[in-house]
Amino acid sequence: MPAILISDPTLRDGNHAVQHKLTLKQIAVYCDAADAAGIPIVEVGHGNGVGASSLQLGESASPDMAALRMAREHLPHSKLGIHMIPGFATIEKDLKGAIAAGVDVVRVASHCTEADLTERHIGFARENGRTVYGVLMMSHMASKELLAEEAGKMESYGAEGIIFMDSSGHYLPQDVTERVKTLTTALSIPVGFHAHNNLGMAIANSIAALDAGAAMLDGCARGFGAGAGNAQLEVLVAVLERLGYQTGIDLYKLLDAADLAERELMKNVPSISSLSIVSGLSGVFSGFAKPVARAAQQFNVDPRDIFFELGQRKVIAGQEDLIIEVASDLAKKKVNSLLEAA
Amino acid sequence: MTQAAIAQVRQDCCEALSGLERQLSQLKSDHVLITGGTGFVGSWLAEALACLNDDFQFGVKIYILARNTGRFQSAYPHLADRRDTTIIQADIRDFFDVPAKINWIIHAAATPDNRFHSSSPVETMNVIASGTMTLVKAVDRCVNIKKFLNISSGLAYGPQPWDLERIAEGYTGAPASGAVSSAYAEAKRFAETYCGAARSQQRLPIVTVRPFAFLGPYQSLETPWAINNFIRDALTGNVLRVLGDGQTVRSYMYGSDMAAWLLRILTDGAIGAAYNVGNPEGITLERLAQLVAERFNPRPEIRLNASNSDARHHRTIFIPDTTLATTSLGLSIKTPLPTALERTIQWNRAYHAGSAKVAA
Numbered sequence: 001m002p003a004i005l006i007s008d009p010t011l012r013d014g015n016h017a018v019q020h021k022l023t024l025k026q027i028a029v030y031c032d033a034a035d036a037a038g039i040p041i042v043e044v045g046h047g048n049g050v051g052a053s054s055l056q057l058g059e060s061a062s063p064d065m066a067a068l069r070m071a072r073e074h075l076p077h078s079k080l081g082i083h084m085i086p087g088f089a090t091i092e093k094d095l096k097g098a099i100a101a102g103v104d105v106v107r108v109a110s111h112c113t114e115a116d117l118t119e120r121h122i123g124f125a126r127e128n129g130r131t132v133y134g135v136l137m138m139s140h141m142a143s144k145e146l147l148a149e150e151a152g153k154m155e156s157y158g159a160e161g162i163i164f165m166d167s168s169g170h171y172l173p174q175d176v177t178e179r180v181k182t183l184t185t186a187l188s189i190p191v192g193f194h195a196h197n198n199l200g201m202a203i204a205n206s207i208a209a210l211d212a213g214a215a216m217l218d219g220c221a222r223g224f225g226a227g228a229g230n231a232q233l234e235v236l237v238a239v240l241e242r243l244g245y246q247t248g249i250d251l252y253k254l255l256d257a258a259d260l261a262e263r264e265l266m267k268n269v270p271s272i273s274s275l276s277i278v279s280g281l282s283g284v285f286s287g288f289a290k291p292v293a294r295a296a297q298q299f300n301v302d303p304r305d306i307f308f309e310l311g312q313r314k315v316i317a318g319q320e321d322l323i324i325e326v327a328s329d330l331a332k333k334k335v336n337s338l339l340e341a342a
Numbered sequence: 343m344t345q346a347a348i349a350q351v352r353q354d355c356c357e358a359l360s361g362l363e364r365q366l367s368q369l370k371s372d373h374v375l376i377t378g379g380t381g382f383v384g385s386w387l388a389e390a391l392a393c394l395n396d397d398f399q400f401g402v403k404i405y406i407l408a409r410n411t412g413r414f415q416s417a418y419p420h421l422a423d424r425r426d427t428t429i430i431q432a433d434i435r436d437f438f439d440v441p442a443k444i445n446w447i448i449h450a451a452a453t454p455d456n457r458f459h460s461s462s463p464v465e466t467m468n469v470i471a472s473g474t475m476t477l478v479k480a481v482d483r484c485v486n487i488k489k490f491l492n493i494s495s496g497l498a499y500g501p502q503p504w505d506l507e508r509i510a511e512g513y514t515g516a517p518a519s520g521a522v523s524s525a526y527a528e529a530k531r532f533a534e535t536y537c538g539a540a541r542s543q544q545r546l547p548i549v550t551v552r553p554f555a556f557l558g559p560y561q562s563l564e565t566p567w568a569i570n571n572f573i574r575d576a577l578t579g580n581v582l583r584v585l586g587d588g589q590t591v592r593s594y595m596y597g598s599d600m601a602a603w604l605l606r607i608l609t610d611g612a613i614g615a616a617y618n619v620g621n622p623e624g625i626t627l628e629r630l631a632q633l634v635a636e637r638f639n640p641r642p643e644i645r646l647n648a649s650n651s652d653a654r655h656h657r658t659i660f661i662p663d664t665t666l667a668t669t670s671l672g673l674s675i676k677t678p679l680p681t682a683l684e685r686t687i688q689w690n691r692a693y694h695a696g697s698a699k700v701a702a
Contacts, residue, residue, distance in 0.1 A: 116461045123457075126571070127564055129580030149522055156460040158566035160585060160647055188656035189585055190647065 003246045005192070005216040007105075007163075008034060008233055009043040010261060011071070012083050013218075013225035016047035016287045017270060021061040024070045026265050030221070031074035033257035038249050039233075041105050043081040044071040047226060047287060048317065049109065050082050050098055051089030056320060065097050072102035081105035083135065085318070086117045091124050099128050107163065108154075109135035111316050112142040115150040119157045126158040133192070133216075134159035138316050140170040140283055144179045148186035161190040161216060166205065167287075167317065169198025169228055169280040173208035180212035192216025195231040197223055198280025200272055202231035203239060210245070221261035222269050227279050227286020229270030234258040278304045282311030291320055295327035305330055346692040348420050351559050351598075354685065355386075355393035358598035358676050359605075363398050365672075368609045371401045372488070373443040377434055377477065378451030379406030380414045382597065383493060383553070383604070385560045387448055388421050390601035395426055402426065405441060407451070409433050434473035440480045446608055447490045449477055454495070454526070455565055463525035470529035471536075478540045489547045491608045492537045496554040496620065496662055497527035507624075508663035511552070511616050534616070541614055549611035551604060554620025554662045557682055558597030559689040568627050569594060572634040573687060577694070581643045582635055588628025588646050591659040593621040596677035596685065603673050610671055618662035621675055633680060637687055 011030055015022050027044060034042045044067055046052045046060045053060035060067070072080050080103050089095065095106070106125040108118045118134060125132040134154030139147055151162040164179060176193060183191045193209035195202035195218070206217050219236040223229030234254050237247055262269055275289050284307050292310075296303035309326045359366070374391060378384045384406065394400040404427040408414045411431040415422040422429060432438040434451040452470045453459075459466045474492070481487055500515040509515075516531065517524035534550055541548040555569075563574035569592075572582050595603075603619050611617055625633075631644045667673045677685070 119457055119461060123564060123566070126566065127574065127578075129575060129578055131583070152523060153460040156456045156566065158457075158571070160583060188590075188658070 002215070003248070004210065004240060005040055006233070006237065006247050006249060007041040007043060007081060007192070007216060007218050008039045008220065009083065009218055009230070010034070010220040010224050010233070010265070012043040012045045012049070013047060013220055013230055014265060015045070015060070016226035017224055017229070018265070018267060019290070020046050020053065020058040022265065024062050024066060027062060027067055027070050028074045029264050030257070030261055031071050033253070033260045035075045035078045037253035037257045039078050039254070040248060041079045041081045042071065042075055043083055043107070044068055045082050049084040049089055051084065051094035064094065065101055068098055068101035068103060079104035079131070081107060083107050083109055084121060085109045086121050088318070089121070091121060095121060095124055099125070099130060103130065105131045105133065107133045107135045108159070109137050112136040112139045112147060112164070113150060115153040118154055122154065122157040122159050132159055133161040133163055135194070136162065136164045138167045138285060139164040139179065140166065140168065140175070141314060141316070144182040147179060148182050151183055151187055155187055155189055159189065161192055162187060163192035163194055163216060163218070165194040166196050167285050168283050169196030169202070169276070169286055170283045171205050172199070172201060173204050176205045176208045177212045180209050180214050184213040190215035192218070194218040196225065196227060196280070196286050197230065197270070197272060198228040198276045198286060203235055206231045206236055207239065207243070221258040222266065224261060224266055224270060225286070227289045228272045228276035275303055275307065278307040282307045284310045284315060285317045287317060288320065288323060291323050295323045299327040299331040301327055301330040301334060343420070344692050344695050346695070347559065347689055350685065350689050350692060351389050352393055354596070354598035354677070355390045355601065356397050358602040359390060359393060359398070362602060362606060366394065366605055366609055368488070369394065369400055369402050369446065369605070372445040373403040373405065373441065374446040374448065375405040375407060375440060375444045376448045376450060377407045377473070378449070379408040379429070380410060380417065381450060381453065382556065382560050383450040383600070385418055385421070386558075386597045386601040387450070387604060388418070388427070390598070390605060392421060392424060392426070403443070404428070405430060405444065407432055407434065435469065435476055437476055437480060440484050442484060443486060444484055445486050445488045447481060447487065448493065448604065448608060449474065449491065450493045452530075456526070457566065459526045463522050466525045467529040470526070470533050474533040474536055478537065478544070478546065481546060482544050487547065489549060489608055489613070491604065491611070492533065492548055492550045493604070494534045494550050494552045494616070495527060495530040496552045496618065496660065498531045498534060498552060500527065502659050502661070504657065504659055506659070508622055508661045509618070510663035511618055511666055538614070547613045549607060549613055550616040551607055551619045552616055552662070553600070554618065554660060555592050555594050556597060556600050556620075557594045558686050559693070560597060563690065568592065569630060572631050573690065576634050576638045576642050577687070577690060579642070581645050582631045584627050584631050584644060584646050586627070586647065586656050588626055588631070589657050590627045591624040591661060592627065592630070593624045593661045594679055594682065595619070595621040595675065596682035599675055599677050603667060606671050606673055607667065617667045618664050619667065620662040620664065621679065622662055622664045623679070624659065624661040625679065633683055637684060
């Protein structure tokens with residue numbers, strides 16, 4: 001069986017689950033455990049990647065560069081990765097500093113139809129000798145053919161692999177299989193998959209991706225990530241062992257790392273809440289769950305209605321301000337219908 | 343640019359052109375227009391013509407047409423400031439008056455940068471198709487034209503079958519119709535056919551070349567092509583990362599050989615014919631990375647980046663059969679790949695002298 005490259009975004013995607021409040025100490029202890037387990041790539045940063053800390057998206061408790069330096073210090077063997085979305089992250093302000101802090105792997109992300117935005121960031125990271133992957137987020141919003149075209153752009157810019165994300169946990173295994181097959185046919189670089197668990201399909205979808213030809217998978221300790229969480233890393237690695245794939249990860253030490261992550265990083269272990277199911281069904285980014293819940297409370301509307309309306313409007317990560325607008329519109333509609341009924 | 347970098351290119355040109363003086367003598371005292379002067383092909387042609395003037399007393403008047411003359415001035419000041427060179431600022435798609443004195447035209451305007459093709463396929467096709475049509479229309483009014491060299495691309499053949507060792511000019515493959523990834527190649531195919539139509543209907547003396555892959559000075563190491571990336575990563579002390587299983591096959595011709603071949607085909611290529619231009623000797627990307635790595639101390643690590651899916655599926659081959667050019671015009675490769683690599687590395691060291699990034 002071939003080797004599978006595992007990337008662990010516990011300290012990045014997991015930041016969504018704690019409003020980006022992971023501390024330097026938490027980063028250090030998890031990195032120690034992940035490194036001991038032999039996790040190949042450990043991704044660190046704000047939930048939306050380096051440079052995204054803001055009032056709108058949530059302010060990080062740990063400044064990007066301090067977090068990366070701390071992680072680097074505690075990852076003597078594992079590679080240190082970052083996620084970055086051009087627009088939130090700039091080359092001057094963020095990428096240069098991240099490279100100086102010792103980042104090995106740069107994952108440059110865009111919405112699934114906006115790969116053009118990644119050219120300069122991919123180019124800069126390649127020119128500076130980093131391993132660079134292109135990431136297509138909210139991939140369910142593009143047809144598999146369009147996804148392949150956008151991935152092709154990233155390949156032409158110099159990306160050494162393409163990861164497509166099921167950001168809202170919307171996929172079923174067949175959806176993943178079709179996309180991986182289309183991507184591996186169209187590209188000459190490896191394909192990876194990043195799952196979310198809104199519909200309880202994260203592990204099954206990850207295995208479907210492998211069966212269809214993917215070479216890279218993401219997973220987080222206890223699934224620690226946005227919304228319902230990601231593919232649960234220790235489960236994923238255990239399943240891969242059963243299937244005979246090689247990950248280079250020590251399962252016992254990984255289980256220890258997951259126990260430590262639950263104890264040290266999480267207020268609550270991710271679960272598939274009712275809202276997360278709605279997020280998955282409506283195809284809305286999992287990270288919207290908490291702001292949607294807040295807006296629902298503020299405007300006294302059903303958060304499920306907010307999710308389905310956001311899905312209708314095809315909102316994407318970074319458009320969090322629309323949550324308030326949608327909640328406000330729904331509240332007005334509710335008042336109007338009450339008035340009409342009266 | 344440093345004097346050492348300029349001097350190396352001149353030496354390369356002199357070497358590539360030596361022995362061709364008699365065949366190229368038709369150019370003496372004539373006026374040569376190059377479109378796309380700021381590109382790799384255009385700049386090497388300008389260097390070659392400057393060499394013919396300075397070292398072989400050809401007295402050619404050189405006209406460089408470029409969209410951004412400021413870029414030409416800043417990138418090649420030693421060429422832009424020459425008394426025998428006139429820079430014309432124009433977008434190839436806008437109608438412009440080709441100077442009446444022009445005798446030879448080399449149409450090289452188009453970017454081969456696949457990043458641009460991916461991001462701007464419409465613009466890519468527009469520059470090639472509209473640019474060629476506009477130029478042909480403008481040239482139709484010129485009475486002193488002796489030859490028009492249309493620079494097409496080896497990509498116009500479409501994907502080379504894995505079991506075909508080399509592509510000859512008679513190969514009738516084509517890029518996938520309708521695919522965005524075909525934008526550049528399909529536009530080049532169109533331009534070839536348009537030139538063929540103009541040759542027939544307007545009796546224009548057009549000859550076509552299909553360039554393959556090149557290396558050498560003036561090729562940006564930022565362009566994400568295997569050879570550029572290998573050299574750049576070696577110069578900056580990084581790992582050489584080979585995409586796929588390393589068995590993809592390419593071949594590379596050095597810039598000065600390319601310029602010499604293009605000038606020879608310009609003067610003596612048969613009107614209506616198409617000639618492949620490139621190196622017929624293929625090399626796997628893994629071996630290419632080894633050749634680059636061998637030229638550095640300490641020797642950089644090489645890492646293959648094969649996908650889980652069947653890597654053989656992604657292997658490609660792109661090698662020209664150059665029998666037509668070598669037998670009918672007596673052309674040959676004067677700079678074998680190992681020498682070409684050494685010169686390219688040496689030039690980049692000279693060009694980037696003082697940059698902290700470049701390792702000694």
